[in-house]
Amino acid sequence: DGGITQSPxxxxxxxxxxxxxxxxxxxxxxxxxxxxxxPGQGLRLIYYSQIVNDFQKGDIAExxxxxxxxxxxxxxxxxxxxxxxxxxxxxxxxxxGTGGRDYGYxxxxxxxxxxx
Amino acid sequence: xxxxxxxxxMESNEExxxxxxxxxxxxxxxxxxxxxxxxxxQGPEYVIHGLTSNxxxxxxxxxxxxxxxxxxxxLHRATLRDAAVYYCILxxxxxxxxxxxxxxxxxxxx
Numbered sequence: 001d002g003g004i005t006q007s008p009x010x011x012x013x014x015x016x017x018x019x020x021x022x023x024x025x026x027x028x029x030x031x032x033x034x035x036x037x038x039p040g041q042g043l044r045l046i047y048y049s050q051i052v053n054d055f056q057k058g059d060i061a062e063x064x065x066x067x068x069x070x071x072x073x074x075x076x077x078x079x080x081x082x083x084x085x086x087x088x089x090x091x092x093x094x095x096x097g098t099g100g101r102d103y104g105y106x107x108x109x110x111x112x113x114x115x116x
Numbered sequence: 117x118x119x120x121x122x123x124x125x126m127e128s129n130e131e132x133x134x135x136x137x138x139x140x141x142x143x144x145x146x147x148x149x150x151x152x153x154x155x156x157x158q159g160p161e162y163v164i165h166g167l168t169s170n171x172x173x174x175x176x177x178x179x180x181x182x183x184x185x186x187x188x189x190x191l192h193r194a195t196l197r198d199a200a201v202y203y204c205i206l207x208x209x210x211x212x213x214x215x216x217x218x219x220x221x222x223x224x225x226x
Contacts, residue, residue: 112157
């Protein structure tokens, strides 16, 4: 079955450490997105990529970095510069140009990051 | 940002229809209306989308007002598994990332 896999599901990090969250999709989607969700809040856009080797900052990119070396993969690194990294992180993908108008965004099941 | 307004929460009895409202008075002619839902501790799930005409699929129906300034997501028969946060979102263009607000938290009572 096609879909998006995020790993790990739960992640604990010590303050001052960088950590990388994995996002892999086998849907042949060109566009991929990272969102952050805090308790009781909506989703906020961190970074997105419309095509391999290209990505754009979202609304809250500070303290995060991404790469897009392969179509299937869009890892997110939470750096020590991110002041409040504890949150639920969601990865999504879709077909670009349609903006998800044909099939919508497909989301992964998320990674819950806790800084200890 | 194109803005949508939804009630913070709603309640429904099991096996009854649910009408979830959304106002989007600043919508422009090419903006699509999307609905997603998010179950607890999961990623959002696409529900339905439309432009001008009402839409039906296996999950729900979308009723769009004639002036397009509001829409309603209709769950024909709520089940306990429909308890979730429902997001109404305007899709501004084919390449602009979707903006998720706080949505409506739907509780379903057995």
